[in-house]
Amino acid sequence: MKRLMAFVRKEFLHIFRDFRTLIILFGIPAAQILIFGYAVRTDLKDAGIAVLDNARDGVSKELIQKIEASEFFYVKRYLASYEEIDAAFRQGEIKAAIIFPGQIAASVAREGSATIGIIADGSEPNTASLVTGYITGIVNDYSSSLASAVTSSLPLIVPEVRMYFNPGLKSHFMFIPGVITLILILICALMTSVTIVREKEYGTMEVLLVSPLKPWQIIIGKVTPYFFLSLVNVIVILLMTWFVFGLPVRGSIPLLIAGCMLYILLGLSFGILVSASTSKTENAVFISLLTLMLPTILLSGFIFPIENMPKVYDYVSMALPPRWFVGIIRAIMIKGAGFGYIWKETAILAGMTLLIMVISARRFKTRLGEEGR
Amino acid sequence: MNAVDAKSITQRFGKITAVDDVSFTVSEGELFGFIGPDGAGKTTLFRIAATLIIPTGGRMTLFGLNVVSDFRELRNHIGYMPGRFSLYTDLTVEENLQFYATIFGTTIKENYHLIEPVYKQIEPFRKRRAGHLSGGMKQKLALSCALIHKPRILILDEPTTGVDAVSRTEFWEMLEGLKREGITIIVSTPYMDEALRCDRIALMQQGRLMGIDTPAAIRSSYGKKIYAVSHRDRYRLLLALRAMTDVDSPEPFGEAVHINIREGATVDDVKKSLERAGLEGAEVTEITPGIEDVFLELMKKGS
Amino acid sequence: MERDKVIEVKDLVKRFGTFTANDHLTFDVWRGEIFGFLGANGAGKTTAIRILCGLSRPTSGRVMVAGIDASQKPEEIKKRIGYMSQRFSLYEDLTVSENIELYGGIYGMSMKEIVPRREALLEKLSFTSYGDMLIRALPLGLKQKLAFSVAIFHDPEIVFLDEPTSGVDPITRRQFWEMIYETASRGITVFVTTHYMDEASYCDRISIMSEGRIVALDSPSALLRQYGTASVEELFVKIARPQKIRE
Numbered sequence: 001m002k003r004l005m006a007f008v009r010k011e012f013l014h015i016f017r018d019f020r021t022l023i024i025l026f027g028i029p030a031a032q033i034l035i036f037g038y039a040v041r042t043d044l045k046d047a048g049i050a051v052l053d054n055a056r057d058g059v060s061k062e063l064i065q066k067i068e069a070s071e072f073f074y075v076k077r078y079l080a081s082y083e084e085i086d087a088a089f090r091q092g093e094i095k096a097a098i099i100f101p102g103q104i105a106a107s108v109a110r111e112g113s114a115t116i117g118i119i120a121d122g123s124e125p126n127t128a129s130l131v132t133g134y135i136t137g138i139v140n141d142y143s144s145s146l147a148s149a150v151t152s153s154l155p156l157i158v159p160e161v162r163m164y165f166n167p168g169l170k171s172h173f174m175f176i177p178g179v180i181t182l183i184l185i186l187i188c189a190l191m192t193s194v195t196i197v198r199e200k201e202y203g204t205m206e207v208l209l210v211s212p213l214k215p216w217q218i219i220i221g222k223v224t225p226y227f228f229l230s231l232v233n234v235i236v237i238l239l240m241t242w243f244v245f246g247l248p249v250r251g252s253i254p255l256l257i258a259g260c261m262l263y264i265l266l267g268l269s270f271g272i273l274v275s276a277s278t279s280k281t282e283n284a285v286f287i288s289l290l291t292l293m294l295p296t297i298l299l300s301g302f303i304f305p306i307e308n309m310p311k312v313y314d315y316v317s318m319a320l321p322p323r324w325f326v327g328i329i330r331a332i333m334i335k336g337a338g339f340g341y342i343w344k345e346t347a348i349l350a351g352m353t354l355l356i357m358v359i360s361a362r363r364f365k366t367r368l369g370e371e372g373r
Numbered sequence: 374m375n376a377v378d379a380k381s382i383t384q385r386f387g388k389i390t391a392v393d394d395v396s397f398t399v400s401e402g403e404l405f406g407f408i409g410p411d412g413a414g415k416t417t418l419f420r421i422a423a424t425l426i427i428p429t430g431g432r433m434t435l436f437g438l439n440v441v442s443d444f445r446e447l448r449n450h451i452g453y454m455p456g457r458f459s460l461y462t463d464l465t466v467e468e469n470l471q472f473y474a475t476i477f478g479t480t481i482k483e484n485y486h487l488i489e490p491v492y493k494q495i496e497p498f499r500k501r502r503a504g505h506l507s508g509g510m511k512q513k514l515a516l517s518c519a520l521i522h523k524p525r526i527l528i529l530d531e532p533t534t535g536v537d538a539v540s541r542t543e544f545w546e547m548l549e550g551l552k553r554e555g556i557t558i559i560v561s562t563p564y565m566d567e568a569l570r571c572d573r574i575a576l577m578q579q580g581r582l583m584g585i586d587t588p589a590a591i592r593s594s595y596g597k598k599i600y601a602v603s604h605r606d607r608y609r610l611l612l613a614l615r616a617m618t619d620v621d622s623p624e625p626f627g628e629a630v631h632i633n634i635r636e637g638a639t640v641d642d643v644k645k646s647l648e649r650a651g652l653e654g655a656e657v658t659e660i661t662p663g664i665e666d667v668f669l670e671l672m673k674k675g676s
Numbered sequence: 677m678e679r680d681k682v683i684e685v686k687d688l689v690k691r692f693g694t695f696t697a698n699d700h701l702t703f704d705v706w707r708g709e710i711f712g713f714l715g716a717n718g719a720g721k722t723t724a725i726r727i728l729c730g731l732s733r734p735t736s737g738r739v740m741v742a743g744i745d746a747s748q749k750p751e752e753i754k755k756r757i758g759y760m761s762q763r764f765s766l767y768e769d770l771t772v773s774e775n776i777e778l779y780g781g782i783y784g785m786s787m788k789e790i791v792p793r794r795e796a797l798l799e800k801l802s803f804t805s806y807g808d809m810l811i812r813a814l815p816l817g818l819k820q821k822l823a824f825s826v827a828i829f830h831d832p833e834i835v836f837l838d839e840p841t842s843g844v845d846p847i848t849r850r851q852f853w854e855m856i857y858e859t860a861s862r863g864i865t866v867f868v869t870t871h872y873m874d875e876a877s878y879c880d881r882i883s884i885m886s887e888g889r890i891v892a893l894d895s896p897s898a899l900l901r902q903y904g905t906a907s908v909e910e911l912f913v914k915i916a917r918p919q920k921i922r923e
Contacts, residue, residue: 003478010464013468014464210448211477212445212449368425410843412816537716537871538909538916563842603897625854628897
């Protein structure tokens with residue numbers, strides 16, 4: 001145990017002495033969050049909307065007034081038919097369209113509820129989610145004032161939101177899971193493989209192997225610091241998204257952290273595997289980037305929606321861990337899902353982790369390999 | 374029991390035979406040197422002894438423990454210094470030593486007496502990072518690290534390469550001190566002149582051992598008279614000697630050219646021939662052969 | 677006899693901040709000489725060589741290399757010298773011929789000039805069959821010889837060698853020194869730096885540096901007589917050791 005602690009301490013010293021490592025560890029995650037966050041965030045002010053008012057009664061008029069009274073929107077166009085909606089969006093004049101069904105006041109009075117449609121321009125997902133959020137807010141507000149007048153507990157007017165161009169809607173919530181996935185891979189796999197391979201290059205690995213240290217002690221000693229640093233990073237990212245962008249985690253935080261730990265283990269195991277197959281630092285970097293970073297960015301659904309890809313890529317991405325991990329944290333963070341909802345993804349990821357761990361532990365030798373020449 | 378007992382060790386890497394049927398023994402407490410140029414197979418042989426490679430053929434034991442099957446037990450008794458000084462350049466002198474002490478399950482204090490003669494020379498710099506040390510200081514630190522767990526055998530692979538002559542001399546003095554502590558030392562070097570520091574030496578070339586003996590015995594095995602010829606114009610001297618029928622195998626050795634004189638000829642004959650060749654005042658003196666003379670001779674016989 | 681000076685150093689001083697790496701060095705190197713430049717680690721050797729090669733300028737003093745003032749036109753010096761280090765000299769993944777052509781090209785030679793010289797060189801080294809081989813595949817001894825030939829391919833006035841024969845087997849080593857002798861006899865000055873004193877003993881004259889100064893300079897045998905030591909190694913330790921305490 002003492003030997004192991006000495007090893008871990010040494011690893012921490014390496015990390016804290018190397019300015020570049022520290023930047024990669026903490027600077028890049030923070031920068032990524034801020035860049036992604038601010039690049040996609042726009043303030044909503046005087047956004048043009050279109051209205052298709054099939055009712056033209058008291059309720060629809062009052063609601064339009066309320067919407068216009070807010071500083072966020074102004075009605076750019078009144079539409080006469082559904083067909084005009086498409087044209088309005090294509091001309092890019094409006095951010096959203098509101099559709100009132102016929103006789104809305106009558107439905108509210110007779111059936112106690114009515115539905116209005118809100119369509120937003122999904123090609124700008126972040127603006128779209130803001131727009132629909134605000135309109136929904138105004139509608140709900142109005143709805144409850146009506147409700148208190150007729151003393152009903154049910155929502156009287158239900159807004160139904162749809163997206164134009166991008167029905168899946170990726171909002172700025174969506175990039176956080178992607179960034180976490182990317183960062184965990186970067187730190188776990190890349191840094192672990194590099195630090196092990198560097199010992200081979202310096203020749204210190206020879207002495208470690210000759211020492212009474214067992215291979216598992218070398219492995220654990222190498223990965224422990226990165227395990228903790230990765231966790232710290234996850235927490236920093238979550239805190240930043242909460243405080244800087246005001247986006248809290250909807251689901252259970254312990255569950256989220258547990259999910260991250262699983263993925264960290266996978267990344268670390270992969271790092272060991274990479275280090276076992278090469279003895280040059282630049283190769284380790286290259287292999288890690290090629291096999292991990294690219295699939296994470298391209299095939300995890302983080303930036304490019306998998307649904308829109310050819311079926312082949314769908315199958316390829318199923319064989320890769322990032323897809324399942326992105327699925328898990330997305331479900332927890334955004335949908336607020338519990339374990340019951342993500343057990344399948346978790347099981348698949350756990351299986352992959354175990355597999356990689358076994359392979360990498362077997363490939364990590366107690367002697368010098370071919371490079372022993 | 375011998376400290377090292379190697380029988381017919383062979384190591385192949387693909388088509389290359391790095392070590393070819395090498396057998397030798399090292400007694401306990403001996404300072405044993407492997408002398409040979411780069412690529413002779415010294416490093417491979419040392420890695421086998423350090424339990425880092427499994428030999429393709431043959432059997433090696435250290436203190437009766439097999440380097441293949443008993444490697445776990447053996448690793449507690451080996452102090453190994455690979456060719457490149459195995460130090461963490463971003464850790465300080467003290468941190469390096471501390472780290473190696475702990476992973477070998479000991480403390481600096483426990484074996485301080487052993488490393489003291491070596492370590493006290495670099496102790497003033499104990500807060501300095503190993504990467505900022507000079508070659509000689511790195512070498513001393515690496516030796517301290519290899520010694521910290523009081524190994525029974527030190528395996529030092531070219532410890533003096535890339536280190537200046539002053540540090541090298543000090544290093545060999547330290548090894549003699551460690552030998553007095555009863556530690557067995559096997560050391561390799563490409564430098565023939567360092568051979569004289571060892572109790573016994575093995576001359577190695579292209580994976581094979583060409584001879585094992587004490588340095589004195591190796592030198593006297595030369596068996597022929599050898600002369601050093603010197604003249605200001607060495608290049609002309611060499612060419613002239615090469616053209617002479619009385620002279621055998623002229624080889625440049627520093628400022629002089631070493632020659633054998635063929636049977637029937639004398640020193641005077643050689644001098645006269647040199648004068649005829651316009652090299653007046655050349656000196657011809659009989660000398661005792663050095664390790665390098667023997668090495669050259671053995672290499673020529675081998676090829 | 678007035679000999680032709682190819683390197684002339686007078687009162688060379690190089691300071692880095694408050695640290696004086698070279699403290700009033702004065703020495704000459706003659707044309708066609710094999711000159712050994714020795715010193716312990718940190719004695720200021722590397723600094724001096726960088727200046728002689730035109731890679732760094734002296735703080736003060738006069739340094740003339742191949743007739744060029746090192747503080748005025750260091751770039752000009754580079755064209756007139758060759759350099760060979762044990763660690764870096766040839767590209768392992770290029771063939772023998774490609775390496776030769778590359779070096780010729782670097783020194784501004786045209787293919788017309790390079791091709792005949794390349795053939796002559798391969799012939800001389802009995803390398804003709806190796807022309808298309810990758811450097812990687814050559815034995816160490818051959819690599820060394822080729823690296824040296826490449827370093828003098830453009831007929832420099834001076835060639836700088838860094839531990840040229842360290843670790844090389846005794847036979848190849850002698851062949852190598854013979855090449856050096858032959859080169860020097862053609863009038864190319866050979867400037868050798870080394871940690872190995874037996875290597876130093878092959879030089880015509882050696883200088884020993886310690887703490888930024890030259891503490892001895894003469895032929896190896898003259899120095900041995902002067903200091904009463906049996907080998908250059910002993911001599912070096914005797915001269916360089918007392919000052920060495922501070923590193």
